[in-house]
Amino acid sequence: MIIPIRCASCGKPIAQLWGDYQRRTAQGESAKTVMDELGLVRYCCRAQFMGHVDLIDEIAKFKKG
Amino acid sequence: MEIKLLSQDKTQVRVVVKGTTPAEMNTYRRTVLTTLPAMAIDTVEFVENSSALYDEMLAHRLGLVVLKTDTESYFEKAKCKCKGAGCARCTLELTLEVEGPGIVYAEQLKSKDPAVIPVHGKTPLVKLLDNQKVKLIAHAILSTGQEHIKFSPGLLYYQGYPQIKVGAVKNPEAIAEMCPTNVFEADSKKLTVKNKEACILCMACVDASKGDVEVSGSATDFILTIEPWGQLTPGQMVDGCVDALHEQIDALSEEIKKLK
Ligand SMILES: [Zn+2]
Numbered sequence: 656m657i658i659p660i661r662c663a664s665c666g667k668p669i670a671q672l673w674g675d676y677q678r679r680t681a682q683g684e685s686a687k688t689v690m691d692e693l694g695l696v697r698y699c700c701r702a703q704f705m706g707h708v709d710l711i712d713e714i715a716k717f718k719k720g
Numbered sequence: 721m722e723i724k725l726l727s728q729d730k731t732q733v734r735v736v737v738k739g740t741t742p743a744e745m746n747t748y749r750r751t752v753l754t755t756l757p758a759m760a761i762d763t764v765e766f767v768e769n770s771s772a773l774y775d776e777m778l779a780h781r782l783g784l785v786v787l788k789t790d791t792e793s794y795f796e797k798a799k800c801k802c803k804g805a806g807c808a809r810c811t812l813e814l815t816l817e818v819e820g821p822g823i824v825y826a827e828q829l830k831s832k833d834p835a836v837i838p839v840h841g842k843t844p845l846v847k848l849l850d851n852q853k854v855k856l857i858a859h860a861i862l863s864t865g866q867e868h869i870k871f872s873p874g875l876l877y878y879q880g881y882p883q884i885k886v887g888a889v890k891n892p893e894a895i896a897e898m899c900p901t902n903v904f905e906a907d908s909k910k911l912t913v914k915n916k917e918a919c920i921l922c923m924a925c926v927d928a929s930k931g932d933v934e935v936s937g938s939a940t941d942f943i944l945t946i947e948p949w950g951q952l953t954p955g956q957m958v959d960g961c962v963d964a965l966h967e968q969i970d971a972l973s974e975e976i977k978k979l980k
């Protein structure tokens with residue numbers, strides 16, 4: 656839906672890094688390099704980014720029931 | 721106990737602690753996690769929310785936002801003069817009023833106290849389409865990780881100090897290549913330990929060398945890592961941890977005295 660504010664496992668704040676990650680991977684940089692440089696060391700935090708799909712743009716078109 | 725600073729940067733501080741026990745290290749870890757006060761948003765009143773996120777979801781996201789904490793001018797609600805009713809010494813009001821389209825960032829929260837603001841301003845809270853609107857009043861309080869993990873100021877964790885024995889290794893270059901933290905240096909004949917303190921005890925070298933390299937973590941010496949989320953500095957975390965422990969030990973000895 657929307658990137659979690661913190662890593663669900665270790666609690667590190669990660670949402671502020673998502674914009675950078677998205678922009679840089681779209682430009683063709685590898686996810687590994689970007690995450691290393693953003694300081695996402697543990698695999699729990701890396702999993703949050705790798706498994707995330709921004710669905711809020713789609714969902715926002717529909718009314719909340 | 722002997723303490724040596726290993727490294728220090730924006731995100732973490734690493735220290736070598738020698739001559740102690742796992743029990744003592746674990747006490748520090750748990751104290752930092754549960755008893756240090758930090759600020760976080762605790763209640764949210766919604767005036768309007770036509771975003772895609774339900775009120776509860778947005779309130780939850782707001783709660784997890786890291787706020788710069790001023791432990792000097794705020795008190796925990798239970799210890800405050802107002803006895804938990806809520807006043808300026810224990811509760812801080814933040815407001816948010818935004819209209820779409822666009823991403824709403826944590827920096828758009830208007831705090832009544834300029835000293836207590838989101839640490840990471842670029843934290844996306846919600847994304848709004850045209851005509852969508854969010855208006856809310858949030859209340860931040862000072863509390864501890866015991867009540868909710870969002871009040872925890874960071875992590876303190878430890879590992880046994882790496883003890884690495886290199887025997888007669890057949891494929892030194894392959895093993896040096898395999899180590900994820902580049903602990904070894906190798907030529908075609910010899911494997912040497914270059915950066916012992918980087919070892920995370922993953923045992924990849926032990927498996928690859930079929931036991932020719934031996935790795936273990938010490939039970940008396942440790943590498944301690946302090947990783948603050950941003951509410952407090954690493955120094956404040958250690959000071960607070962020691963104070964909280966002293967308080968607990970004093971309380972315990974008082975109780976024991978009463979038994980006699
Ligand atoms: Zn994590």
Ligand SMILES: [Zn+2]
Nearest residue numbers: 800802807810
């Ligand atoms: Zn009060």
